[in-house]
Amino acid sequence: MSIFTDFWGWFTTGANWHGSDGIPARLSEHVQYCLLALALASAVGIPIGLLTGHFRRGGLAVTALSTAARALPTLGILYVLASYQPLAVFPVILVLAALGLPSILVNTYTGVVQADPDAVDAARGMGMRPSQVLLRVELPSALPLIWLGIRLAAFQVVSTATIAAFVSLGGLGNYIRFGLATRDYPQVVGGAVLTVVLALLSLLVVSLAARLTVSKGIRARS
Amino acid sequence: MDWGWVSDHLDLVGHYTGRNAYLGLIAVAFGFLVSLPLGLLCARYRWLYAPISALATALYAIPSLAFFVVLLDFTGLQDRTIIIPLTLYTLSVLVPAVVDGLTNVPEHVRQAATAMGFGPLRRLLQVELPLSIPVLIAGLRVATVSSISLVSVGSLLGDSFGGLGYFFTRGYQIDYPTEIWTGVIAVVVLALAADLVLVAVGRLLTPWVRRSPRTVIRRRTARAQARAA
Numbered sequence: 024m025s026i027f028t029d030f031w032g033w034f035t036t037g038a039n040w041h042g043s044d045g046i047p048a049r050l051s052e053h054v055q056y057c058l059l060a061l062a063l064a065s066a067v068g069i070p071i072g073l074l075t076g077h078f079r080r081g082g083l084a085v086t087a088l089s090t091a092a093r094a095l096p097t098l099g100i101l102y103v104l105a106s107y108q109p110l111a112v113f114p115v116i117l118v119l120a121a122l123g124l125p126s127i128l129v130n131t132y133t134g135v136v137q138a139d140p141d142a143v144d145a146a147r148g149m150g151m152r153p154s155q156v157l158l159r160v161e162l163p164s165a166l167p168l169i170w171l172g173i174r175l176a177a178f179q180v181v182s183t184a185t186i187a188a189f190v191s192l193g194g195l196g197n198y199i200r201f202g203l204a205t206r207d208y209p210q211v212v213g214g215a216v217l218t219v220v221l222a223l224l225s226l227l228v229v230s231l232a233a234r235l236t237v238s239k240g241i242r243a244r245s
Numbered sequence: 246m247d248w249g250w251v252s253d254h255l256d257l258v259g260h261y262t263g264r265n266a267y268l269g270l271i272a273v274a275f276g277f278l279v280s281l282p283l284g285l286l287c288a289r290y291r292w293l294y295a296p297i298s299a300l301a302t303a304l305y306a307i308p309s310l311a312f313f314v315v316l317l318d319f320t321g322l323q324d325r326t327i328i329i330p331l332t333l334y335t336l337s338v339l340v341p342a343v344v345d346g347l348t349n350v351p352e353h354v355r356q357a358a359t360a361m362g363f364g365p366l367r368r369l370l371q372v373e374l375p376l377s378i379p380v381l382i383a384g385l386r387v388a389t390v391s392s393i394s395l396v397s398v399g400s401l402l403g404d405s406f407g408g409l410g411y412f413f414t415r416g417y418q419i420d421y422p423t424e425i426w427t428g429v430i431a432v433v434v435l436a437l438a439a440d441l442v443l444v445a446v447g448r449l450l451t452p453w454v455r456r457s458p459r460t461v462i463r464r465r466t467a468r469a470q471a472r473a474a
Contacts, residue, residue, distance in 0.1 A: 099425055
């Protein structure tokens with residue numbers, strides 16, 4: 024198990040904490056890619072999920088789209104994009120967003136479809152316009168599932184963002200890539216451990232956001 | 246995209262498609278074999294569910310490549326270096342699917358089975374598991390598609406350990422996008438084909454789902470399926 028004690032040595036070496044290859048710099052690259060990707064995935068997934076759910080149309084298309092997005096091999100797509108546009112950040116964001124999209128989209132759609140029909144009827148009966156029903160009744164009821172989708176997406180995106188290093192864009196995957204190339208396995212474990220910790224942290228942050236935004240009445244029921 | 250290259254290398258594409266299918270599917274099969282008893286335990290003893298699903302989630306967060314590399318120390322470079330991490334990844338989808346499937350069985354159905362004289366084992370095999378099939382299939386679909394597409398990362402370890410990923414790393418190294426495209430398209434086709442097979446199997450096994458006039462069952466199923474996704 025020496026690989027793990029060596030990892031601690033790597034982690035506590037002061038030199039690994041400074042400069043452009045230092046842990047803070049790589050961590051901040053990693054976090055930036057993930058945040059941008061999640062923002063993009065949410066910006067696409069949530070509106071589509073809300074609308075398809077509201078109109079009860081395109082459920083099959085939503086499932087098909089998510090399955091297709093899940094089938095895309097992340098590494099291959101990244102290589103394809105990078106071979107046309109080397110060293111651009113956008114392909115990485117795009118690939119990671121495609122990875123996070125399915126869980127956000129499917130959960131938003133399901134959340135809206137499963138909003139309490141009595142509440143939706145009551146809202147209509149009170150004279151709410153369709154857009155009000157969507158934004159003031161269906162969206163709040165769907166929120167727990169939407170956050171669940173974002174949580175699953177964040178988790179996957181953080182752990183997969185390590186591939187950015189394989190098109191020379193840094194992030195925590197850099198330790199994995201160069202550790203592998205130089206057979207410096209403690210460094211590989213270091214990159215992996217940092218990634219896992221970051222992923223678990225993202226879980227915590229999203230759960231906290233969910234706690235703050237989901238209405239009490241709905242939290243009690245779900 | 247140079248289709249001439251593809252038609253010249255069909256045997257190579259076929260070979261790596263086979264490897265990709267083998268590595269990805271065997272991981273799902275093992276994952277299911279592990280998840281079924283784990284899920285049964287979790288459904289029976291609820292307090293087990295939180296720690297087991299937390300563990301499965303944490304395993305899922307380990308970047309695949311780092312997982313492969315750490316295993317190299319213990320297993321050497323063999324098929325199992327790839328299969329073990331992929332198997333463990335499927336647990337985070339399949340264990341919840343088993344638990345959700347079982348807890349979705351309505352209480353009155355369970356009681357009816359008991360009243361008809363079914364013992365616990367027979368009730369499980371003939372009532373609870375069959376009724377869980379839609380949710381199990383939903384979980385298996387997610388696990389299978391992800392697993393097949395994730396195999397490709399293994400190509401960073403060695404040519405014969407990443408299935409179709411061989412074409413990604415090679416195409417990128419020699420700067421020949423046609424090869425990368427070929428790999429990507431083949432992976433997607435393979436994953437979607439496996440998905441369709443699972444959908445068909447699910448339909449054959451659960452003829453009552455489509456006939457059921459009661460939307461309640463469908464709604465419960467849809468909710469559990471979304472959780473699996």
